[in-house]
Amino acid sequence: MTSFSTEEIIENTITFVKNELKNAEGGHDWFHIERVYKNTLLISESETVDKTVVAIGALLHDIADSKFHDGDETVGPKKAWQFLKTQNLPEEIIEHVINIIENVSFKGGNKAQKFHSKELEVVQDADRLDALGAIGIARTFNFGGFKNRKLYDPEITPNLNMTPSEYKASDAPTINHFYEKLLLLKDRMNTETGKQIAAERHLFMETFLQQFYAEWGGEK
Ligand code: ADP
Numbered sequence: 581m582t583s584f585s586t587e588e589i590i591e592n593t594i595t596f597v598k599n600e601l602k603n604a605e606g607g608h609d610w611f612h613i614e615r616v617y618k619n620t621l622l623i624s625e626s627e628t629v630d631k632t633v634v635a636i637g638a639l640l641h642d643i644a645d646s647k648f649h650d651g652d653e654t655v656g657p658k659k660a661w662q663f664l665k666t667q668n669l670p671e672e673i674i675e676h677v678i679n680i681i682e683n684v685s686f687k688g689g690n691k692a693q694k695f696h697s698k699e700l701e702v703v704q705d706a707d708r709l710d711a712l713g714a715i716g717i718a719r720t721f722n723f724g725g726f727k728n729r730k731l732y733d734p735e736i737t738p739n740l741n742m743t744p745s746e747y748k749a750s751d752a753p754t755i756n757h758f759y760e761k762l763l764l765l766k767d768r769m770n771t772e773t774g775k776q777i778a779a780e781r782h783l784f785m786e787t788f789l790q791q792f793y794a795e796w797g798g799e800k
């Protein structure tokens with residue numbers, strides 16, 4: 581089998597991911613992956629991690645998100661596995677990356693995480709940062725539009741006790757997602773760098789929500 585350098589494997593992974601995600605929803609497309617990849621490299625500067633695992637884990641973390649595959653959580657890991665097998669990588673690296681893909685997601689936050697590693701923590705923080713701040717707001721309304729949801733409905737209050745299946749099936753207004761996920765993330769960050777950036781982006785979202793309600797209520 582051909583032997584690839586780490587740089588070549590990363591380049592090959594980028595090409596593979598760009599192609600797989602060419603028709604993805606705007607909040608889960610190649611640019612989301614690119615931002616998460618950059619966040620991962622930034623957070624990794626202050627952590628002791630296997631650089632290959634975090635880089636490939638970040639690039640493949642949303643290769644086939646279950647919510648775009650009828651809830652099937654096995655499609656992503658399978659696709660990643662098939663691709664990684666062509667890259668002549670050590671088995672333990674492949675397994676670690678698959679574990680990251682299987683465990684990175686928030687999923688309502690009420691599901692126990694089965695796998696733990698510093699590398700997973702870093703990719704998870706990097707992904708969570710992209711759910712926050714200005715980009716987080718943009719992605720959330722894009723997703724709501726993609727699902728044809730209301731922006732806001734004062735009669736439909738957020739549900740903070742959803743099971744993973746209720747979370748997946750929810751068709752609540754987009755504003756509710758701030759309370760059901762986005763505003764909870766700052767207290768779930770794993771790394772110091774992640775916590776700091778999340779705190780700033782959290783404040784920005786709070787300001788956005790204040791302004792949103794003020795305008796909704798007809799204030800000048
Ligand atoms: P995770 O990978 O942590 O499970 P998701 O892929 O579910 O995260 O969500 C990524 C982003 O997609 C969210 O941060 C949000 O912007 C958008 N999104 C997901 N679910 C919803 C929802 N129910 N309403 C609005 N936006 C959503």
Ligand code: NI
Pocket residue numbers: 612616641642707
């Ligand atoms: Ni993601």
